[in-house]
Amino acid sequence: MGLMADVLVLVAHPDIARSRVTRALAAQARLLPPADVEVRDLYALYPDYLIDIEAEQAALAAARTLVWVHPVQWYSMPALMKLWMDDVLAFRWAYGPGGRALAGKCLWLAVSTGGVEASYRKLGGEEQPFERFLPPYRQTAEMVGMRFLDPLVFHGAHRAEAHEVHAHAHAFALRLQALAGEARANAAPPQPDVAPDERRLTTDT
Amino acid sequence: MQHSHWLTLALTYLAAAVITVPLARRLGVGAIIGYLAAGFAIGPWGLRLVTDPSQIVDLAEFGVVLMLFLIGLELEPRRLWAMRRPIFGWGSVQLLGSLALIALIGWACMGFWPDGWRLALVAGAALAMSSTAIGLATLNERNILQTTSGQNVLSVSLFQDIAAIPLLALIPLMAPDRVAGEDAGHPLIAAARAFGMIAVIVLGGRLAIRPALRFIARSQTPEIFTAAALGLVVGTAALMQAVGLSMALGAFLAGVLLAESEYRRELETDIEPFKGLLLGLFFIAVGMGIDLGVVLHHPLEVAAIVVGFLAVKTLVLWGMEIGIPVPRLERAVFTLLLAQGGEFGFVVLQAARGQQVIDDSEAGVLTAAITLSMLLTPLMILAADRWWLPMLARFSPRPPLSEITEPQDAPVIIAGFGRYGQIIARLLHANGIQATVLEHDAEAIEALRRFGFRVHYGDATRLDLLRVAGAAKARVLVVAVDGIEPSLELVDIARENFPNLAIVARARNVQHWYQLNERGVKFIERETLDSSLMSARSVLELMGCEPHRARTLAMRFRRHSVQQLHELAPHFRDESKLISLARAGRQQLEQLFAQERLDRPPVPRTWDPAQAGDESFDEHAGAPDAPGPAKQGPPEH
Numbered sequence: 001m002g003l004m005a006d007v008l009v010l011v012a013h014p015d016i017a018r019s020r021v022t023r024a025l026a027a028q029a030r031l032l033p034p035a036d037v038e039v040r041d042l043y044a045l046y047p048d049y050l051i052d053i054e055a056e057q058a059a060l061a062a063a064r065t066l067v068w069v070h071p072v073q074w075y076s077m078p079a080l081m082k083l084w085m086d087d088v089l090a091f092r093w094a095y096g097p098g099g100r101a102l103a104g105k106c107l108w109l110a111v112s113t114g115g116v117e118a119s120y121r122k123l124g125g126e127e128q129p130f131e132r133f134l135p136p137y138r139q140t141a142e143m144v145g146m147r148f149l150d151p152l153v154f155h156g157a158h159r160a161e162a163h164e165v166h167a168h169a170h171a172f173a174l175r176l177q178a179l180a181g182e183a184r185a186n187a188a189p190p191q192p193d194v195a196p197d198e199r200r201l202t203t204d205t
Numbered sequence: 206m207q208h209s210h211w212l213t214l215a216l217t218y219l220a221a222a223v224i225t226v227p228l229a230r231r232l233g234v235g236a237i238i239g240y241l242a243a244g245f246a247i248g249p250w251g252l253r254l255v256t257d258p259s260q261i262v263d264l265a266e267f268g269v270v271l272m273l274f275l276i277g278l279e280l281e282p283r284r285l286w287a288m289r290r291p292i293f294g295w296g297s298v299q300l301l302g303s304l305a306l307i308a309l310i311g312w313a314c315m316g317f318w319p320d321g322w323r324l325a326l327v328a329g330a331a332l333a334m335s336s337t338a339i340g341l342a343t344l345n346e347r348n349i350l351q352t353t354s355g356q357n358v359l360s361v362s363l364f365q366d367i368a369a370i371p372l373l374a375l376i377p378l379m380a381p382d383r384v385a386g387e388d389a390g391h392p393l394i395a396a397a398r399a400f401g402m403i404a405v406i407v408l409g410g411r412l413a414i415r416p417a418l419r420f421i422a423r424s425q426t427p428e429i430f431t432a433a434a435l436g437l438v439v440g441t442a443a444l445m446q447a448v449g450l451s452m453a454l455g456a457f458l459a460g461v462l463l464a465e466s467e468y469r470r471e472l473e474t475d476i477e478p479f480k481g482l483l484l485g486l487f488f489i490a491v492g493m494g495i496d497l498g499v500v501l502h503h504p505l506e507v508a509a510i511v512v513g514f515l516a517v518k519t520l521v522l523w524g525m526e527i528g529i530p531v532p533r534l535e536r537a538v539f540t541l542l543l544a545q546g547g548e549f550g551f552v553v554l555q556a557a558r559g560q561q562v563i564d565d566s567e568a569g570v571l572t573a574a575i576t577l578s579m580l581l582t583p584l585m586i587l588a589a590d591r592w593w594l595p596m597l598a599r600f601s602p603r604p605p606l607s608e609i610t611e612p613q614d615a616p617v618i619i620a621g622f623g624r625y626g627q628i629i630a631r632l633l634h635a636n637g638i639q640a641t642v643l644e645h646d647a648e649a650i651e652a653l654r655r656f657g658f659r660v661h662y663g664d665a666t667r668l669d670l671l672r673v674a675g676a677a678k679a680r681v682l683v684v685a686v687d688g689i690e691p692s693l694e695l696v697d698i699a700r701e702n703f704p705n706l707a708i709v710a711r712a713r714n715v716q717h718w719y720q721l722n723e724r725g726v727k728f729i730e731r732e733t734l735d736s737s738l739m740s741a742r743s744v745l746e747l748m749g750c751e752p753h754r755a756r757t758l759a760m761r762f763r764r765h766s767v768q769q770l771h772e773l774a775p776h777f778r779d780e781s782k783l784i785s786l787a788r789a790g791r792q793q794l795e796q797l798f799a800q801e802r803l804d805r806p807p808v809p810r811t812w813d814p815a816q817a818g819d820e821s822f823d824e825h826a827g828a829p830d831a832p833g834p835a836k837q838g839p840p841e842h
Binding site: 048050052 | 757760761764
């Protein structure tokens with residue numbers, strides 16, 4: 001199963017129907033050629049929290065870049081994504097003796113926070129306000145031998161204007177294309193205007 | 206000598222029952238007919254294994270006595286009170302109506318002979334009674350005690366049980382003065398004594414028996430408790446007999462008295478195992494009581510009485526069925542169970558003969574008529590099942606419930622509103638999703654409507670009804686009907702006529718699943734799978750498995766099972782291949798779990814993150830409680 005694409009996008013939002021940013025990002029990613037970018041919506045695939053470890057590992061093995069798209073909940077990831085880590089990044093596969101399956105791949109984080117940037121600035125540094133919450137992600141990547149790319153953080157998802165979300169999703173898609181490979185990066189970026197679904201997604205609320 | 210005789214007798218009864226009852230059940234005629242046949246077979250007109258009439262009488266009386274004790278035990282006054290309207294209302298209509306009509310017609314047949322009123326009245330009272338034993342046993346056997354007809358049969362039977370007490374007390378009053386028994390004294394005095402004794406038993410039971418039972422229960426000897434209960438029955442029966450009343454009524458009273466006590470449950474559990482056998486004994490006694498001699502001597506009289514009283518009672522019951530009202534399909538059983546004669550009739554006749562209100566030959570003919578009707582009843586119910594009901598179902602006009610007629614527009618249609626459909630509908634309803642519910646069982650609909658469900662009457666396999674239900678516009682059709690055939694039929698119709706309708710189907714079993722799958726249904730659930738898995742989880746937990754681990758195991762089992770079903774689906778018509786594949790699949794699953802158990806040592810192994818990437822890492826190295834992640838768990842830093 002799975003398309004074994006170059007870029008694997010894991011989406012995790014426990015209530016995606018009410019999401020703004022995560023849903024927009026997932027929709028944009030789905031507009032890209034499935035052969036390049038595979039989107040796996042964890043909460044849709046595993047509503048019962050029973051992760052198909054073999055299928056997930058197969059998809060991971062085929063990809064060169066792993067992208068995590070999720071809202072920041074309590075300064076961390078949604079529960080199912082954490083379970084995905086616990087189950088899929090297994091001993092002897094992702095780490096431990098013989099565990100080199102992910103070595104050399106890239107991990108890119110595209111998260112959104114409900115709080116505005118200023119509130120994180122009080123907690124974190126001035127330049128990279130979210131940096132203070134990244135160590136677990138960074139350490140995970142290091143543990144499995146992945147390169148941790150600069151994360152894409154969208155602050156204040158609840159209050160953002162529709163056009164801001166739209167622009168963010170568009171930038172995300174461009175970056176995905178770039179990651180998917182040089183040859184395909186030259187192809188025209190997906191136009192949200194031609195996708196009626198997307199228009200609705202990014203203009204409401 | 207006497208001892209061995211007793212053994213032979215017991216062996217005769219047991220052997221007869223053991224041979225005929227399973228045979229009768231095998232033939233599909235029910236246990237009651239089996240017992241009756243057993244009684245007839247060993248009786249004076251069968252193999253003559255039991256010929257002594259006194260034995261038969263004693264045995265029958267014993268069966269009736271204990272049977273009524275059990276009926277009384279189930280009849281607590283509070284329950285009686287809750288049912289007072291059907292009991293006293295419809296019960297008195299049945300009993301007094303039948304009694305009056307039979308007595309009147311009987312007296313008319315005697316040409317209104319001045320002295321005939323006694324016989325006519327006694328015959329009316331005896332024949333108006335119905336067999337509580339056959340009635341309740343039949344209701345139990347068919348599991349229809351809770352239906353309208355079942356509840357009303359019970360009510361009328363209970364009223365008869367109660368009415369028998371004053372009826373029997375009144376019989377001495379009817380005794381002709383010239384032959385009043387010496388021990389009975391003046392009939393009024395006898396009646397007074399009878400009422401007096403009943404009062405003594407009731408009051409004594411309330412004031413003395415309960416403290417006595419409490420005292421015995423405190424001794425913590427269960428068998429003595431049972432013995433005390435039985436002693437109470439026998440004692441009451443003896444007291445009743447002393448004043449010329451039936452022992453059976455005494456036992457019945459004892460039962461009612463104990464039904465009020467806090468030890469009722471205990472008594473029921475103690476005596477429950479005997480109940481079936483005692484009932485059987487009773488039916489054997491009825492079977493043996495068939496006196497072919499009387500029937501052969503007065504064939505026309507007996508036949509006329511049987512046909513006559515059944516017809517009169519049927520007439521009364523027919524009026525009641527319209528008044529109650531009893532659903533059309535239940536009427537046959539209702540009529541047959543109440544039209545027959547009953548064991549109280551024997552008691553009435555016996556009492557009347559004892560008081561010389563009627564003579565022996567009159568009592569014999571009436572007893573034969575009652576017995577014959579009791580023998581015929583199970584057979585007639587069988588016949589009704591086989592021929593009458595199917596015919597009725599075919600030719601009866603449209604049932605009183607009107608079918609769904611107004612076009613519906615809910616996005617979900619649920620066909621079949623049994624337990625399965627109900628849960629689906631309730632979850633949808635609770636979340637504001639409207640569903641149109643179709644059910645074709647009129648009785649179920651009545652019950653559901655009483656609970657406030659909006660259910661439409663209609664057979665979902667009819668295209669026109671599906672259209673009215675809004676199948677053309679709806680998005681989902683839930684096929685939750687009970688039958689496999691109707692389920693497949695409905696799926697075929699829906700797929701052919703409403704291709705855009707998503708189908709969510711309930712599979713009764715694996716074969717059904719395959720058949721639904723073959724028709725392209727995507728969402729099929731085996732109805733018992735998930736509840737079985739939940740139970741399996743409980744078992745695993747009770748065996749010491751962690752709850753979350755049990756859940757994971759059950760869910761993985763489920764996934765494997767569903768996966769296997771899909772793999773086997775193409776071969777579902779090839780049984781031998783199916784079996785071998787299924788076997789292989791099961792082995793595969795067992796190996797999977799076994800392998801995992803091997804990989805999962807009970808003591809968590811440790812692993813030092815500092816050694817990450819070190820190929821020479823030994824998973825068994827390190828102390829068990831050294832810091833670091835458990836072997837299978839994620840790294841914890």
